Each structure stands twice: as C-alpha cells, then as structure tokens.
Amino acid sequence: MPVRDGQVATTRFAALRHEITKPTLSFLMEAHDGISAKIVEEAGFRGIWASGLTISASLGLRDSNEASWTQVLDVLEYMADASTLPILVDGDTGHGNFNNVRRFVRKLCERGIAGVCIEDKLFPKTNSFLGEAQPLADIDEFCGRIKAGKDSQTDPDFTLVARVEALISGRGMDEAITRAEAYHRAGADAILIHSKKASADEIFRFAEIWANRAPLIIVPTMYYATPTDLFRQAGISTIIWANHLLRSSITAMRQTAAAIQEDESLMRVEGSVATVKDIFQLVGNAELEEAERRYLPAPPAVGAVVLAAGGELGGLPADQPKCMVDIRGQSLLKRLTGTLRECGVQDVTVVRGYRKEAVALPGVAMVDNDRFAETGEAWSLACARNAIRGETVVAYGDVLFRRYILDSLLTSSADVVVAVDAVASVQPWAGKRDLVMADRRYSGDYLDDEPAMLRRMNQYIPASEVAGEWMGLARFSARGTAWLQEEIAALEAEGLLEQADMPLLLTRLAARHPVRVKYFTGHWLDVDTMTDLAEARNVT
Structure with a gap:
C-alpha cells in the first residue's frame, strides 16, 4: 500500500x-x-x-x-x-x-x-x-x-x-x-x-x-x-x-547511439550505461524466481559426477592435483562446480584419486578411486555409481566451459547428449583423444536444428571423418542414467571396466541407444598444459 x-x-x-x-x-x-x-x-x-x-x-x-x-x-x-x-x-x-x-x-x-x-x-x-x-x-x-x-x-x-x-x-x-x-x-x-x-x-x-x-x-x-x-x-x-525523464533519456540514447555508430564497438559505452543486471533488478526478476519456487512443482534434482582422479599438471609442484590449480584466485574444481551450481546442479560428487587429501570443497561429496594410477575413467565413474541416479551430468575435472553450454545440454530433450566442439575445419586433431564421429557434421547454419547422433569416439578417427572434439561434458536423463548404469555393468561383466575410458563407454552406449551430439564452437578449455592454464582466464 x-x-x-x-x-x-x-x-x-x-x-x-x-x-x-x-x-x-x-x-x-x-x-x-x-x-x-x-x-x-x-x-x-x-x-x-x-x-x-x-x-x-x-x-x-x-x-x-x-x-x-x-x-x-x-x-x-x-x-x-x-x-x-x-x-x-x-x-x-x-x-x-x-x-x-x-x-x-x-x-x-x-x-x-x-x-x-x-x-x-x-x-x-x-x-x-x-x-x-x-x-x-x-x-x-x-x-x-x-x-x-x-x-x-x-x-x-x-x-x-x-x-x-x-x-x-x-x-x-x-x-x-x-x-x-x-x-x-x-x-x-x-x-x-x-x-x-x-x-x-x-x-x-x-x-x-x-x-x-x-x-x-x-x-x-x-x-x-x-x-x-x-x-x-x-x-x-x-x-x-x-x-525530464524522457528528455534525459533522449540525450543519453543519442550519445550512446552516436558512440557505437562511430566506434563500431561497445567498448566506450559499456562502462557508462546501466548493466543488464540493473534491468533484471529493476523489473523484479528476483520476485519471479521466488514465485516460481512457491507455485511451480519442484523440478527433479539434477546431480553431477566430476571425474578428477588424474595426476598433476606438468610445470607445477608434483604434490598439487591438476583439478586444484589456481585459476584467477579459485581452484579449477571450484570454478567448475560453481558453473554447475549456477545452472541448477546442486548435488555434485567428485571422484578424486591423486593426492586425494588435497582435493576438498565445502558442500561437495567426495568419492575415492584409490586405484587411479592403474584404472581408467570408466572405473572412476563406476566408483560413483551410487551418485548416478535421475538426471545426471558427467564432466571431466579439468575442463572449463561457459555456462550457456551446460544450459543447452540441460534443456535438451535427448536422453543422452554430449557437448562437442565443432571447429573441425581449422582444428589440428593430432594427439586429441576424444575425437567424435557423428552422422551429421556441424553446418554452421543457426537455423539448422536437425539432430546429430554419435557414432564413435576415440583418438583414431580419420581427420576426414572427424566432426569435432568431445568437451568432457555429457548429460543423462533419468532414462539415460539407467542406460549408463547398464553399460558400466556390461563393461564390468566383460572384464573391460578397469581400463575403459569415457570415449569407449560412450561409443558402446551409442551402439545401443541414441546419443545426441550438441555442437558448439569454442568457449571451453581442457586444462592440460601451462599454456592452457594461462588461457583459462579467458574462459572464466
């Protein structure tokens, strides 16, 4: 009132x-x-x-x-x-x-x-x-x-x-x-x-x-x-x-429009205009979010398993796990889990191995792969099989990506969807382990919404058939996680689980069930080298 x-x-x-x-x-x-x-x-x-x-x-x-x-x-x-x-x-x-x-x-x-x-x-x-x-x-x-x-x-x-x-x-x-x-x-x-x-x-x-x-x-x-x-x-x-409010707005809009027209850039004006966050606050987005929590049925909780059992990053002290390297004041793992939570993925489980005592984050469940030196990624994932229930995101522990990439996976209607970097025409693929072959390549046309499906993923795909590189990020619906559990059990029954990596697991899954490929162009980073570490500031 x-x-x-x-x-x-x-x-x-x-x-x-x-x-x-x-x-x-x-x-x-x-x-x-x-x-x-x-x-x-x-x-x-x-x-x-x-x-x-x-x-x-x-x-x-x-x-x-x-x-x-x-x-x-x-x-x-x-x-x-x-x-x-x-x-x-x-x-x-x-x-x-x-x-x-x-x-x-x-x-x-x-x-x-x-x-x-x-x-x-x-x-x-x-x-x-x-x-x-x-x-x-x-x-x-x-x-x-x-x-x-x-x-x-x-x-x-x-x-x-x-x-x-x-x-x-x-x-x-x-x-x-x-x-x-x-x-x-x-x-x-x-x-x-x-x-x-x-x-x-x-x-x-x-x-x-x-x-x-x-x-x-x-x-x-x-x-x-x-x-x-x-x-x-x-x-x-x-x-x-x-x-006077309209008159002042005319003055401000003229100055802004003239500056952008002259500069062909936003650099001069971006610091002097209201932020998009200001607009959200002024029009009451926070109230809408609160109302959604009050009136909409709570969506099923989305979980995540982060595979972070690997070793150190070359060039840094040997006692520091790669997932804990500093990226502009925060560990790589903290930035990764922060992005997950920004997208609504609150229940995060991290599989740690190398120097596990150094891998810790508040509010994040930890599962240990004490055989990290002799096992592959599928074994690490199997260590967290109790966390694979309902809708689940699986991510490598040494990747960074922009939030919109995960948002896109979470809103996909597919039961299994993998994020793939599609810059195949300019990417040197030599040495890449997670190469992707799909039934359709990225067209570059934003109107092209035809789904692409995974066929194979490994390091031996001929360059002429490479559709991109898996970004170490996948999302599984409730039905998709059931398929994933079945495939883990099948690898275990065949005696292949200990040495299997994620490309093999996903390839086998794609042979039985549809695995959707979601194409992106950049805006992510696999932190494997000191050069990658230097570039990480551009992704965060």
Missing part, C-alpha cells in the same frame, strides 16, 4: 489526495512507461505525473491527441502495475466532450489511476508551448466536463485537477481567476495554473489572488530557475516535474 507521512494510505486514490491537500509542498515526477514509473519510485518520489507529452513522444507521436485515449490507458495500466505510487494522469482535454470525460474517468478508476488533470482547451489539443493565443473551451462547457468526471468516479478519493490555460494563451490574470473559480465551483479538487514565461511572477500573482481556495499545482518547466522555497512561501500545493 502507498505510504503517506509514515502512515499507510488505504488506496492509491487516498495517497494522491493526501499529497495534493497536505499543508507542505509535494512533488510529482514525470513517467511515461513502466520502467520510468519504477525509476520514479526508486528515486523516492511520492507520486507520478503521467505526462501526455512524454507518453505520446515515447510512442513516436506528437502531443496533439495522436495517441488515442485507449492507447494511453494501455500505457497507464503498465505504469500502475510497475509501481505502487499514485498516478496523476495528464488527460489533455478529456479526449472530447463530457461524455468522453466520464467514460475516461471510469476507465481510469478501474485501473487504479488515482487522478486526472484536464485542461480547458479544445479537442484535439495542441501542446501549450506551441504557437500563441490557442483557443480555449467555453467556461460553462468545460465546467460540464468537470461535473461529468466527478459524477463518474468510482472512488471517493479520485482527484480531478482543472488546468487553467488563460495565462499561457494570453487571456490575462482576470480571466485566469474567473476560470479557476468556475472550475472549483464545478467540483474540481485542485487547480493547475500554467505559464510559459521564464519568470514565475504571474504564477506568484495568481497564487496571491487565489489565496488557497483550493490546492494549487504548478509546472515550472519554463521558469525552472525559480528557487523552490519561493513556491513554498507562496502556498503552492504541488510541483510537477513534467518531462
């Missing part, structure tokens, strides 16, 4: 009425869409001015009733949803005669819009700062619009503000006062007196004659240099900062 002077207002209608009628000066800040409404609230303002000029301009339209009142309602609905603040909408002339006004007011009330300001000009209107001596509405006819609006409000605290254009159209002070008095008698809750002079003298003169007969609202766009304390002394109720 909106807050007013430390107390909770029962409705946004009541909150706006309080802001306009309280004895101290209030401020309304312009907004023109949902994101700007959020920014107004974030800045600490107590109310929003939904400007007709800036809403129109944000739609690429002139402030001449080119945006229909139903289009304006759509924008207002987004603004009301985005912010808890009360909104006073610039209703132009009411979008027609008394009949349009009463329908407009009812629709505003339905959407929780706390008030409307209508001006005593003719429909369609022209912005007040364009031209001279714009024609004004007949006083009695405009009073009819006010009465129709007040009779149509569905909340007693809905606020109708009558905007007097006599000064801005050159009619003089006497007519401005006459019109304001008539509008007040017709039921207007407040008067907005408008001026386009650079000095606020006529505003102060009007306020002196008006003598607080009803709350007085001003828009100091043209006489912005006037100290705000003078408005307080004059008894002004509310100041509207009418268009």
Whole structure:
C-alpha cells in the first residue's frame, strides 16, 4: 500500500489526495512507461505525473491527441502495475466532450489511476508551448466536463485537477481567476495554473489572488530557475516535474547511439550505461524466481559426477592435483562446480584419486578411486555409481566451459547428449583423444536444428571423418542414467571396466541407444598444459 507521512494510505486514490491537500509542498515526477514509473519510485518520489507529452513522444507521436485515449490507458495500466505510487494522469482535454470525460474517468478508476488533470482547451489539443493565443473551451462547457468526471468516479478519493490555460494563451490574470473559480465551483479538487514565461511572477500573482481556495499545482518547466522555497512561501500545493525523464533519456540514447555508430564497438559505452543486471533488478526478476519456487512443482534434482582422479599438471609442484590449480584466485574444481551450481546442479560428487587429501570443497561429496594410477575413467565413474541416479551430468575435472553450454545440454530433450566442439575445419586433431564421429557434421547454419547422433569416439578417427572434439561434458536423463548404469555393468561383466575410458563407454552406449551430439564452437578449455592454464582466464 502507498505510504503517506509514515502512515499507510488505504488506496492509491487516498495517497494522491493526501499529497495534493497536505499543508507542505509535494512533488510529482514525470513517467511515461513502466520502467520510468519504477525509476520514479526508486528515486523516492511520492507520486507520478503521467505526462501526455512524454507518453505520446515515447510512442513516436506528437502531443496533439495522436495517441488515442485507449492507447494511453494501455500505457497507464503498465505504469500502475510497475509501481505502487499514485498516478496523476495528464488527460489533455478529456479526449472530447463530457461524455468522453466520464467514460475516461471510469476507465481510469478501474485501473487504479488515482487522478486526472484536464485542461480547458479544445479537442484535439495542441501542446501549450506551441504557437500563441490557442483557443480555449467555453467556461460553462468545460465546467460540464468537470461535473461529468466527478459524477463518474468510482472512488471517493479520485482527484480531478482543472488546468487553467488563460495565462499561457494570453487571456490575462482576470480571466485566469474567473476560470479557476468556475472550475472549483464545478467540483474540481485542485487547480493547475500554467505559464510559459521564464519568470514565475504571474504564477506568484495568481497564487496571491487565489489565496488557497483550493490546492494549487504548478509546472515550472519554463521558469525552472525559480528557487523552490519561493513556491513554498507562496502556498503552492504541488510541483510537477513534467518531462525530464524522457528528455534525459533522449540525450543519453543519442550519445550512446552516436558512440557505437562511430566506434563500431561497445567498448566506450559499456562502462557508462546501466548493466543488464540493473534491468533484471529493476523489473523484479528476483520476485519471479521466488514465485516460481512457491507455485511451480519442484523440478527433479539434477546431480553431477566430476571425474578428477588424474595426476598433476606438468610445470607445477608434483604434490598439487591438476583439478586444484589456481585459476584467477579459485581452484579449477571450484570454478567448475560453481558453473554447475549456477545452472541448477546442486548435488555434485567428485571422484578424486591423486593426492586425494588435497582435493576438498565445502558442500561437495567426495568419492575415492584409490586405484587411479592403474584404472581408467570408466572405473572412476563406476566408483560413483551410487551418485548416478535421475538426471545426471558427467564432466571431466579439468575442463572449463561457459555456462550457456551446460544450459543447452540441460534443456535438451535427448536422453543422452554430449557437448562437442565443432571447429573441425581449422582444428589440428593430432594427439586429441576424444575425437567424435557423428552422422551429421556441424553446418554452421543457426537455423539448422536437425539432430546429430554419435557414432564413435576415440583418438583414431580419420581427420576426414572427424566432426569435432568431445568437451568432457555429457548429460543423462533419468532414462539415460539407467542406460549408463547398464553399460558400466556390461563393461564390468566383460572384464573391460578397469581400463575403459569415457570415449569407449560412450561409443558402446551409442551402439545401443541414441546419443545426441550438441555442437558448439569454442568457449571451453581442457586444462592440460601451462599454456592452457594461462588461457583459462579467458574462459572464466
């Protein structure tokens, strides 16, 4: 609920009425869409001015009733949803005669819009700062619009503000006062007196004659240099900062667009614009995540087995396991498990072997392969067979990869899917152990979504038949893990498990069941050498 002077207002209608009628000066800040409404609230303002000029301009339209009142309602609905603040909408002339006004007011009330300001000009209107001596509405006819609006409000605290254009159209002070008095008698809750002079003298003169007969609202766009304390002394109720968020955004967008066009790069602007994270925070992504946890059934937990029983990295002390080498302040294993957890894989089991006492991470289960020196990767995987249940990711312990790669595997509909680096045309394959042959090579066409299936994986595949290199990362569905358990058991029964590696295990699996190949192009690293270690900073 909106807050007013430390107390909770029962409705946004009541909150706006309080802001306009309280004895101290209030401020309304312009907004023109949902994101700007959020920014107004974030800045600490107590109310929003939904400007007709800036809403129109944000739609690429002139402030001449080119945006229909139903289009304006759509924008207002987004603004009301985005912010808890009360909104006073610039209703132009009411979008027609008394009949349009009463329908407009009812629709505003339905959407929780706390008030409307209508001006005593003719429909369609022209912005007040364009031209001279714009024609004004007949006083009695405009009073009819006010009465129709007040009779149509569905909340007693809905606020109708009558905007007097006599000064801005050159009619003089006497007519401005006459019109304001008539509008007040017709039921207007407040008067907005408008001026386009650079000095606020006529505003102060009007306020002196008006003598607080009803709350007085001003828009100091043209006489912005006037100290705000003078408005307080004059008894002004509310100041509207009418268009400055849109104007500042235009300046910023022009500068950013020009810089990118000139540089053909984002380097100059990236540090000076809001981050994508800022956008997520502003629009409330965290609330959605919390709501998903509350309302959606919990997805089955995804586990992972990380094969990290291998030895040291050449060039580093022999007592340091390769998976524990430092990558920019964190061990390789910590970075790998961190990526897994970022993707929602929380239940991680690490198979360790070489210098196992040095391999430890909080919250990560450890399984030991004490025969690491004489056995292969399939044996290490079998050591963790109790962790292979439900959906499971299997990863080498010495690889790094960008998060999107694992996200892609986790969202695959395949029961078994392996990540394959497809830069076959430029990759020197000599010495690579995990070469992949598939029934379809990577086409390079992002529209090509035909699945590729694994045929074989080993180091002896002819270069002409290589489709890529396995990245040491695979995902198995619940059914896929059952297949994997069966294949491990079959290797064991045949006496092959101790020496089998992952390429052999996956090749055998592909001979019995479909194993999907998911192609990527880079953005991963197998840390085998000191050169790899130096390059790892570009992957993390």
